[in-house]
Amino acid sequence: MSLFFSKRKEMTFRFFYFYSKELILKKFFSKYFCFTSNSLKVMYTYRFRIMVWIIGDFTFLGVEYYLWTAIFKANNGVLYNYSLKQYISYLVAGLLCSRITECFLDFEVAEDIKLGHIIMKMLKPVNYVGMNFARHLGLSVGNAMNLIPLVLFTGIFIGFQKVSFFVGISFFLSILMAYIIKFFFIMFLGMTAFWLTNVWGLLLFKGHMLAIFSGQLMAISLFFKIGTSETVFLPVSFISENVIRHFFLGLGYLSYCLPFQAMAYTPAGIYTGIIPQNQIAVHLILQVFWIVFMYGLLQFTWSRALKKVTVLGG
Amino acid sequence: MRRFFLIYFTFFKQQIKLLIEYRMDFMLGMGALALQQVSLFIIIFAVFTRVSAIGGYSFNEILLFYGFSQMVKGIDHVYNDNIWLVGWGKIQNGSFSQYLIRPINIITHVVMERIQFDGFGELIIGAVIFVYAKITLGLDFTFVQWLVFILFLISGLAIFFAIKMMCASIAFWTIVSGEIMTVAYEINNFTRYPLDIYKSVLLKSVLLYLLPFAVVSYLPMVYFLRSSSHISQVIGINYSSPYFLIIFIPAIACVMLSAAFFIWNMGLKRYSATGT
Numbered sequence: 001m002s003l004f005f006s007k008r009k010e011m012t013f014r015f016f017y018f019y020s021k022e023l024i025l026k027k028f029f030s031k032y033f034c035f036t037s038n039s040l041k042v043m044y045t046y047r048f049r050i051m052v053w054i055i056g057d058f059t060f061l062g063v064e065y066y067l068w069t070a071i072f073k074a075n076n077g078v079l080y081n082y083s084l085k086q087y088i089s090y091l092v093a094g095l096l097c098s099r100i101t102e103c104f105l106d107f108e109v110a111e112d113i114k115l116g117h118i119i120m121k122m123l124k125p126v127n128y129v130g131m132n133f134a135r136h137l138g139l140s141v142g143n144a145m146n147l148i149p150l151v152l153f154t155g156i157f158i159g160f161q162k163v164s165f166f167v168g169i170s171f172f173l174s175i176l177m178a179y180i181i182k183f184f185f186i187m188f189l190g191m192t193a194f195w196l197t198n199v200w201g202l203l204l205f206k207g208h209m210l211a212i213f214s215g216q217l218m219a220i221s222l223f224f225k226i227g228t229s230e231t232v233f234l235p236v237s238f239i240s241e242n243v244i245r246h247f248f249l250g251l252g253y254l255s256y257c258l259p260f261q262a263m264a265y266t267p268a269g270i271y272t273g274i275i276p277q278n279q280i281a282v283h284l285i286l287q288v289f290w291i292v293f294m295y296g297l298l299q300f301t302w303s304r305a306l307k308k309v310t311v312l313g314g
Numbered sequence: 315m316r317r318f319f320l321i322y323f324t325f326f327k328q329q330i331k332l333l334i335e336y337r338m339d340f341m342l343g344m345g346a347l348a349l350q351q352v353s354l355f356i357i358i359f360a361v362f363t364r365v366s367a368i369g370g371y372s373f374n375e376i377l378l379f380y381g382f383s384q385m386v387k388g389i390d391h392v393y394n395d396n397i398w399l400v401g402w403g404k405i406q407n408g409s410f411s412q413y414l415i416r417p418i419n420i421i422t423h424v425v426m427e428r429i430q431f432d433g434f435g436e437l438i439i440g441a442v443i444f445v446y447a448k449i450t451l452g453l454d455f456t457f458v459q460w461l462v463f464i465l466f467l468i469s470g471l472a473i474f475f476a477i478k479m480m481c482a483s484i485a486f487w488t489i490v491s492g493e494i495m496t497v498a499y500e501i502n503n504f505t506r507y508p509l510d511i512y513k514s515v516l517l518k519s520v521l522l523y524l525l526p527f528a529v530v531s532y533l534p535m536v537y538f539l540r541s542s543s544h545i546s547q548v549i550g551i552n553y554s555s556p557y558f559l560i561i562f563i564p565a566i567a568c569v570m571l572s573a574a575f576f577i578w579n580m581g582l583k584r585y586s587a588t589g590t
């Protein structure tokens with residue numbers, strides 16, 4: 001271990017020392033760029049898998065489309081001043097955002113840790129998190145390409161909304177930040193394998209938390225709408241209206257306490273106008289907060305993990 | 315038969331040991347599946363504070379569909395989870411060969427090897443929702459209806475089994491078939507809600523004949539809820555006999571199961587280790 005530490009420290013030192021020199025900078029990027037292009041190639045080795053993702057997305061959208069169409073139809077085409085078209089385009093945008101920010105590296109990091117491969121990766125003269133980010137970039141390029149059929153389909157059958165310049169810029173900023181938040185979060189989850197060893201359950205848990213609290217199943221603003229307006233029907237006779245309203249209000253507040261809404265709901269909501277213009281700034285600031293928080297958390301976990309790590313064999 | 319249970323019990327004991335080893339992971343996994351159920355429930359609940367019926371079905375009726383489909387899925391998840399590994403790499407990494415040299419039927423061995431306790435989360439929540447919906451709807455089953463219900467349940471399980479096995483056996487040709495399995499399995503999400511809301515004929519036919527998940531959970535429940543004229547209109551088959559569905563559902567299950575065994579056996583004949 002001591003060997004690793006000295007080497008790593010030396011490397012970081014060298015990077016900071018020569019950071020301003022262009023040549024080293026170029027070298028630095030070309031080194032990491034290898035991981036980017038490599039991960040993209042790996043992804044496209046399994047082309048069939050990509051087909052499956054695409055079909056999976058269409059399945060998800062199909063269910064949601066027919067479900068919400070039926071819901072809106074049952075309510076004369078409007079649900080809390082949202083139109084069907086706006087809501088469907090929100091669902092599509094949400095799916096696109098969550099696919100763009102998608103990151104599967106949590107499983108790989110966890111597997112690295114569990115099987116001990118991590119020691120070989122740490123010995124390399126690259127920053128482990130940085131290397132993963134480079135790989136993540138490559139995977140994202142792949143992900144973006146996989147989204148082409150979905151985007152085309154949306155363009156033809158649903159149509160893209162035209163947005164103002166301000167909204168466009170905030171959308172762009174917000175998706176960029178969502179991308180970073182997601183990456184930090186995923187790295188953090190992967191590293192919990194240092195303590196948990198087997199993280200399958202945790203990752204599954206994350207998936208379902210994401211589904212509900214990132215607004216993928218239902219826009220978070222709807223929680224507040226239900227919480228603040230009068231309910232028309234009581235689905236369950238023994239739960240009173242007050243309880244329902246408090247429950248959904250609580251759910252809404254809870255989703256703003258969790259990082260998930262910053263990963264997909266914010267960009268998608270901004271783009272489709274589910275988040276009104278006067279609230280955009282607040283959401284962006286919240287995203288900045290989550291970046292800082294997640295970065296700190298990741299740094300903390302990584303430094304603690306380095307002290308703890310024991311690899312037998314590897 | 316006694317031998318079968320003996321072996322199953324031995325495997326079961328091993329599974330329990332494994333479970334205790336990764337207690338935290340198990341709890342989280344089970345919690346995760348339960349969370350999925352709860353979150354979907356919340357969505358339905360939220361919607362029904364505003365509308366009284368979706369596609370002509372009330373809240374409790376939707377819950378009945380939902381609960382039953384989750385129950386079938388949960389049972390399937392508990393006992394028949396190992397077959398995923400056949401699709402996802404048992405053939406690729408060569409560990410499939412171990413089944414071939416053991417004195418147990420291959421498919422039985424695959425099934426017995428793993429009991430997925432995570433599935434209990436799905437099963438319990440599904441059952442709770444189902445029972446609640448059944449009581450509030452005032453749906454009282456007579457003895458014969460219970461028999462029909464159990465027949466439907468078994469047919470549903472058989473269809474799940476058949477679809478998973480069929481997709482897994484594709485791996486005999488393609489080495490890995492986990493992706494096909496995932497896609498096929500994900501299609502079952504369509505049947506959380508009644509078939510009535512899907513207006514596409516193509517989609518309906520896929521769900522009824524190609525990947526008959528609608529036969530797993532939609533048809534059995536709608537049999538108890540709606541008249542046969544309504545059902546025949548939705549599924550597009552003109553029939554008058556009230557016993558039609560009681561024949562139709564097990565028939566589909568039998569066809570699927572025999573097709574699955576046929577493909578599986580064909581694949582087994584073709585199987586050769588990858589050399590890893």
